[in-house]
Amino acid sequence: MSALDYVTGPALEQGHDVVLYAPGMFRREARRRGVEFRRAGADWTCDVAVQQAASEVWSKSGNVPFNRYVFGRLWPDQAEAKARDLIAAWTRARPDLVIAECSDLGAHLAARVLDLPVFAADNGLGPVLLDLWDGDIAPALACLHKQYGQDTAVLPAMLTPAPVQWFYSTPPPSARAVRRTVAEFGSALPQWLDDGFSSARPLVYVSLGTLTTAMAGLRTVIGSVYREIMAALCDIGCEAVVSAGDLAPDLRSADPRIRVVEHVPQPALVRRADLFVTHGGRASLLDAVQGATPVLGMGVLADQPGNVAGFARRGLGRTLELTATRGEIADAMTAILGNPRYEAAVTAADAELSQLPPLDVMQLRDCGDAQDGFGLASRPGSRIHVNEMELHDPWQ
Incomplete structure (x- = not known):
């Protein structure tokens, strides 16, 4: 969860209810940070067969084919299960704002289906995802998005905990650099x-x-x-x-x-x-x-x-x-x-x-309202739903 500390920490400090939707392996880390936990998605990246296949691609073919296999194929393949869990959960308890890891493709889809304001939190994989988006990731998600009546997959506006130019030669869509915090x-x-x-x-x-x-x-x-x-x-x-x-x-x-x-x-x-x-x-x-x-x-x-x-x-x-x-x-x-x-x-x-500005959750939510027209009530104590993909720091 360290990849999301710059989001969860400020949100808690500003008095909001923060709920982490993630596989069960993250329950302990959520508790250490005082974040409410709800299980969603599967621990598929812990599967020995998955890890073996990915490491063989890396060993035999190098990093570029590895990225295409893992982030252009395996990640999109798992988006449906996460989206299904989140749509069910968010229909019962609708969040005011969703901040999902940039690699959590299922959460991006679920937020779109339910018309929720959503931002992508850069966990370090942003540059890899942008490189693969048009040629690999968006095509791989096309059938799933069509199933839910959605247009072509797009990456939500990005939050990143560093000056954008440090890690991106071409800035991601609507990139917003915010101050980094650690637990x-x-x-x-x-x-x-x-x-x-x-x-x-x-x-x-x-x-x-x-x-x-x-x-x-x-x-x-x-x-x-x-x-x-x-x-x-x-x-x-x-x-x-x-x-x-x-x-x-x-x-x-x-x-x-x-x-x-x-x-x-x-x-x-x-x-x-x-x-x-x-x-x-x-x-x-x-x-x-x-x-x-x-x-x-x-x-x-x-x-x-x-x-x-x-x-x-x-x-x-x-x-x-x-x-x-x-x-x-x-x-x-x-x-x-x-x-x-x-x-x-x-x-x-x-x-x-x-010198980067701290993350301001209310400003972020209001920006999402203005950009996407969601019209949520502006109030302290908003319910912020944060989503963690099956791997965080390890892929970094």
Whole structure:
């Protein structure tokens, strides 16, 4: 749910009732954020067969065919079930505003069928979806939209938690950049981490995401990348925290300066780090900016390769291929650590990010009314329905 914190957090603070409609796997995360939960859609992305097929496409054919298969085929195939659940739920309890992940195609359709104001919340997949929309996604949704008496599928007006030009060469339809917020529980380090760092050595934080370690077809590849990174860390005389998810038990460090863990509160740790080695998911890169920490990007799939390339062009760090060797990784880390131009660039980016306006739910709802003519009553305590597709941060 971290991909929607910039929506749910402000909505709760402004006194609105927020309901998350998502598969059951998100129930705990909704509770941690004080958000009401309603089950909708299926946990289909957790299916081992689905993950295996997707990872095989990536391994054999590369990232572009992977994106077309996952987001141009699998995602549209699942839209009907989500739309059916939401139409039934929203007929019983009509929301004042729907904010759906940009990849939640079923929620977009359900909102159109019921004439509800809807915005797409960019979860990092916006650039991928725009690239695939006309050639893959819209045609794949044509029959479903016709079934519900709707015209050609279109992406709703987009909310994005960063300056639009950071991730888009061509802005998405009606893009609105808003200030990024993170959940409060991600802002504090555990005591065992907070007390254990030496100020005499640089601190490097490493994380290559969660999906890559969960998918059997990618696990071996990513495990090898982690081992090369850890070998490079041993060579440069730093301290490091390696957050490797399910792979953590398989990654043993002989160097006491390198700690391997399953998970950490990333926003808090990035603020302490001098360098972030990352797969380049949108949330991770924005965590780095808000922590004023340069990045070494090693993009894996989906939007990640494009994200890290864009950050390198902006001077916020460097990029390497997943096939980089121990020596190449060590050289790149050394080139970034202590280089004032990277620190200055990421500090400037943090200032730019912090200047974005906060999300104003009433203004957003009124904008939806004016744009689409829904004429809902304007009042505090509006019921905001937020929709999460079956995967969030992992695909980032």
